[in-house]
Amino acid sequence: MDRRDFSLGSVAIAAAAVAGSAPPTVSAPRRVGMSDVARVRQSFDDIIASDHRHGGRLGTEQASERLADEAMALQGAGAASQRVRGALYGAAAAFWSSAMWAAIDGRRFGAAEVHLRKAAEVASMSGDQAIGFRIWSHAGTMYRHMGKPGEADAANHVARRLGIVRRDPVFASLGLARHGAIHAAAGDRKAAQRAFKQAEEAWHRSKRGDDPGRPSWLLAFYDEAEINSLAMSAYLSLGMWAEAEAHGHRCLASLRQHMHRSRAIATTRLARSQLEQGEVEAAVTTAMTVPEDSAAHHPRVVGMLASFGARLSGIAPSSPHVTVWQAHVREIKE
Known part of the structure; x- marks a missing residue:
């Protein structure tokens, strides 16, 4: 209700009271539901697609910020169940994590750290472990690119300690592959090789089981091509040029068109x-x-x-x- 509507309503109620009449019935407060959540989430796949096509664009970062704010604004738009509120926090955290990733990819690390703090705070209220994993796994990548392998190791461990990693081998595989790249950045060749071996094993385990409803952001990018991409990056860091080239060819051969x-x-x-x-x-x-x-x-x-x-x-x-x-x-x- 805007200021004009509020003023007109107040005048009408006051006039009715003077005339001795009962005031008009006040409409029930708005209720926020899963349909509102679905509307906010509709734009998430567009953000993911923009990242895969362009990567690192300031426009993607800013669009993600606006959508996160929209999700948070719905928290105050009316009454809602705890399920709806958790879903809204999860949606906002997802958009903040996309803003963070766009900033990381665009080498805007100061902005990425700001987005990390917001994403982590909101995710903690959502109860959504999948988005919590995404945030802290991205944080590990951010610190690795910033040349801070210690912080990268700590952040990725936060992601890998979540229960969803024990339940789903795809999350386990991604956490291990990213940790392999972190070990390489720290110069630990044996740990990197071990992590990539375990990441491949976890990935193959996932192919023998049913899909337990994994999130779209994970399905859109993670596969054997990504494991090989991370391995290539790791072996470049370690100066293992032939191994890096081999993984590069494997990555490009299996990389999806989008x-x-x-x-x-x-x-x-x-x-x-x-x-x-x-x-x-x-x-x-x-x-x-x-x-x-x-x-x-x-x-x-x-x-x-x-x-x-x-x-x-x-x-x-x-x-x-x-x-x-x-x-x-x-x-x-x-």
Whole structure:
């Protein structure tokens, strides 16, 4: 009810009282239900799709923030059951976690940490372990990219201690694969290799059981391609170039069509693994297949390709492939 409606209603009630008449019946307060939750959740798949296509965009981050605020606003819009309130908190936490991931992928780590605090606070009121896992698993990735393996280890352990990890081998597999990348960032080769072996075993266990209603965000991206992508990243960190290249080829061979952002990142990493093995021509050829949109606009890919170019010039300064690569970069920037 807006201010004008409220004022008109007050005048009508006052007039009726003066005339000795009973005031009009006041309508019952609004009740917030699962249909309201469903309406808020409708946009979540769009956010996930935007992330897979573009990744790291400020627009995705801002849209996720607005949707989180919309979910929280419904908490004060009327009466609701505890089930509905928990679902609204879960929806808000999901959107905050997407805002956090967009900021991580866009290298806006200060904003990502702010989103983490909001997401964790709201998730704690939702009772939704799946979204709690997503938040803390993302936090582990954030700290790994920030060069803080200790904090990354602690955050990912929070995710992996949740009961849903014991119940569902897909969550167990994702937690282990991300921990493998964290071990690699800390320089622990044996722990990384062990984690990836266990992640693959957990993934194969999941294929023998029924799907217990896993969330859309998990089903949209996690599979063997993602395990290989994380392994490639880990082995690059450890300087195990041949192993990284092998996992890169496996990742790209099984990556689903909608994973545009992941394909750009995996291709860039594959090029780096080839370059470090002295395969200069193959590396440049691979790097030039990164789509121009990602190469020019995705902050993470832009940084990785800049690092690739600098390393290329260092490894083979007089190679004609350096000239080819530099011309390609200029063309992308124009």
